[in-house]
Amino acid sequence: MRKKVDILFILKRREDYSAVIHSARGLSTGLYNSAKFMVDMLNESGISSELEIAVDNNCIDRLVTKHRPKYVIIEAFWVVPSKFSVLCKLHPNVKWIVRIHSEMPFMANEGMAMDWMGGYSSYKNVVLAPNAPRMLEEVRTYIQTRNSMIREHVEKKVIYLPNSYPKEYRDKKFNRKKYYVDVGCFGAVRPLKNHLLQAVAALKFAQKNDKKLRFHINGGRVENKGDPVMHNLRGMFENLYDRGHRLVLHTWTPREEFLKLCGKMDVGMQVSFSETFNIVGADFISQGVPLVGDHDEIPWMSSLFSAEAQDCDGIAKALDRAYHMTKINLLINRYGLDRYRDKTKQIWIKYFTG
Numbered sequence: 001m002r003k004k005v006d007i008l009f010i011l012k013r014r015e016d017y018s019a020v021i022h023s024a025r026g027l028s029t030g031l032y033n034s035a036k037f038m039v040d041m042l043n044e045s046g047i048s049s050e051l052e053i054a055v056d057n058n059c060i061d062r063l064v065t066k067h068r069p070k071y072v073i074i075e076a077f078w079v080v081p082s083k084f085s086v087l088c089k090l091h092p093n094v095k096w097i098v099r100i101h102s103e104m105p106f107m108a109n110e111g112m113a114m115d116w117m118g119g120y121s122s123y124k125n126v127v128l129a130p131n132a133p134r135m136l137e138e139v140r141t142y143i144q145t146r147n148s149m150i151r152e153h154v155e156k157k158v159i160y161l162p163n164s165y166p167k168e169y170r171d172k173k174f175n176r177k178k179y180y181v182d183v184g185c186f187g188a189v190r191p192l193k194n195h196l197l198q199a200v201a202a203l204k205f206a207q208k209n210d211k212k213l214r215f216h217i218n219g220g221r222v223e224n225k226g227d228p229v230m231h232n233l234r235g236m237f238e239n240l241y242d243r244g245h246r247l248v249l250h251t252w253t254p255r256e257e258f259l260k261l262c263g264k265m266d267v268g269m270q271v272s273f274s275e276t277f278n279i280v281g282a283d284f285i286s287q288g289v290p291l292v293g294d295h296d297e298i299p300w301m302s303s304l305f306s307a308e309a310q311d312c313d314g315i316a317k318a319l320d321r322a323y324h325m326t327k328i329n330l331l332i333n334r335y336g337l338d339r340y341r342d343k344t345k346q347i348w349i350k351y352f353t354g
Contacts, residue, residue, distance in 0.1 A: 003048075004048075004068040004069065004070075005049060005067045005068070005069045006042075006047050006049060006069060007039075007042060007047060007048070007050075007069055007070070007071045007352065008049070008050050008051075008052065008064065008073070009039055009049065009050070009051045009052070009073045009075060010051075010053075010060060010072060010073070010074055011031060011051070011053050011054070011076075012053075012054055012055075012076075012078040013053050013054065014029060030187075030279050030280070031101065033255060033279055034075070034101065034163055035051055035073075035075050037163070037164050037165055038348070041164045041344075041345060041348070042352075047349070047353065050069075052067075057078075057079055057080055060087060061086075061090055064087075064091050070093075071094070071095050072095075072096050073097045073098075073099055074096065074098045074099065075099050075101075076098075076099065076100070077098065077100075077112070077113060077116050079098070080116075081116050082119070084096060084123045084125075084126050085123070088123055088124070088125050095125055095127065096123070096126045097129050097159075097161070098127070098129065099129045099130075100128060100129065100131065100135060101131055101276060102274070102276060103134060103135050103274045103297075104134075105192060105273065105274045106274045109190075109192075109225070117139065117142065117143070118142070118146050121146060121147055127156075127157060127158070128143065128158045129158075129159050129160070129161040130158070130161075130276075131161060131162050131163050131276050132162070132276035133160065136158065139158050140154050140155070140158045143158055159351065161351070162343070162344045162347060163276070163277035163279070163344065164344040164345065165277075165286075165337060165340075165341060166286075167341065168286055169286055169288070169334060170263070170286065170287055171288040171330075172263055172287065174266060179211065179212055180206075180211055180212040180214050180244075181206050181213060182214045182216060182264060182265045182266045182267075183202045183206075183213065183214070183215055183265065183266065183267050183268075183269055184216045184262060184267070184268045184269065184289070185198050185199070185202070185215065185216065185217050185268075185269040185270070186216070186218050186250075186261075186268075186280050186283075187272075187280050188218065188221040188222070188223045189217065189218070189219075189222045189223070189226040189229050189230050190222075190223050190225075190226045190229070191225060191226060191229060192272060192273040192274045193229075193273075194272050194273050196229055196232050196236070197309070197310070197312055197315070198269050198315060199215050199233060199237075199247075201269075201271075201307075201313075201315035201319065202269065202315075202319060203215075203240070203245060204312065204316040205315075205316045205320055205323070206245070208316070209323070212245055212246075213245045213246070215233075215237070215245075215246070215248065216250060216261075217233070217248070217250070218249075218250055218251075220250075221252060234247065259286070260287075262280075262287045262289055263287035263288065263289060265284065266289070266323060267291075267292060267319055267323055268280070268281065268283075268284030268285075268290065269315075269319070270284075270291065270292070270293040270298060271292060271293055271309050271318075272293070272294065272297055272309060274297060275294070275298050276297075276299075277298070277299065278293065278297070278298045281293050281298050281301065282300075282337055285330060285333045285334055288330060290322035290323065290326045290330060291305065291329065291333055292305050292306075292315065292318045292319050293305075293307075294307060294308060297309075299340060300333070300336040300337045300340035301333050301336055302329070302332040302336060304328075304329075305321055305322050305325075305333070306318060
């Protein structure tokens with residue numbers, strides 16, 4: 001008989017990539033990477049964990065029966081709330097945890113988010129788990145009001161389970177004498193990712209340093225009404241083609257290939273309007289590439305290299321600092337990421353063993 005696990009993570013297979021999804025050998029998504037990092041961290045800490053991919057809601061019972069976990073973590077909102085009526089009866093001793101990976105502004109683009117969130121909260125053995133402090137308080141306010149709960153009860157119903165990231169760092173050599181500068185702004189193209197303003201800021205930074213800009217993005221994932229963003233990026237760089245500036249599109253790749261791509265950049269940008277952790281930013285730092293972001297959105301990053309998402313001039317200046325102070329950028333951001341990782345580990349272990 002298969003050995004029981006303490007925690008089973010279940011993701012839904014995405015239908016919009018290829019036949020091989022959520023796999024170390026296939027195309028990786030941020031959600032898969034996030035869950036895999038948690039599974040590895042928990043196993044290293046002596047809490048047995050597994051990760052499974054489901055085609056749809058109907059796979060869950062089979063996977064839970066297979067692993068017989070104490071806890072099942074559903075990654076993001078893909079299980080219809082009414083399904084828990086069946087699952088809680090089939091597996092009455094299992095605690096179900098639905099992780100929330102987005103802040104409220106991003107949730108506003110998901111039409112069913114608040115309805116499903118309320119539905120999940122109706123089940124005794126179902127817990128909601130945001131990965132960001134602001135979202136934690138906002139969800140608690142909603143659920144406490146919906147269910148007329150006292151504070152003590154809502155704190156058990158809505159818990160904080162932050163992200164983690166492996167401590168695997170490498171260094172790289174930079175060629176600051178080349179005539180162009182490679183700026184990476186990776187991630188799905190969505191309005192809240194702020195690609196267009198970051199592109200203008202990167203252009204301003206490149207001109208200040210007498211460089212031609214090569215602005216690198218992922219061209220294979222356009223989500224949440226991101227089509228106008230992509231059209232504007234293309235239109236902008238088509239008009240700048242004769243000036244030597246380029247928009248470089250990259251397909252979604254397996255994780256190892258993506259890390260190599262990050263390592264080819266001179267600076268990484270993640271100055272988004274809404275983030276909770278930002279794995280792509282951590283990927284840049286892990287590959288020895290300095291990062292510019294908004295430290296109010298990326299909780300582990302340095303304020304020295306931070307800028308507000310609507311401040312084009314501030315972003316350009318932060319890029320310039322990161323470009324010329326690479327070692328300091330990496331040192332401070334890696335320190336922040338290490339501290340965040342340690343805190344995450346403590347929070348998860350306390351919840352699942354306390």
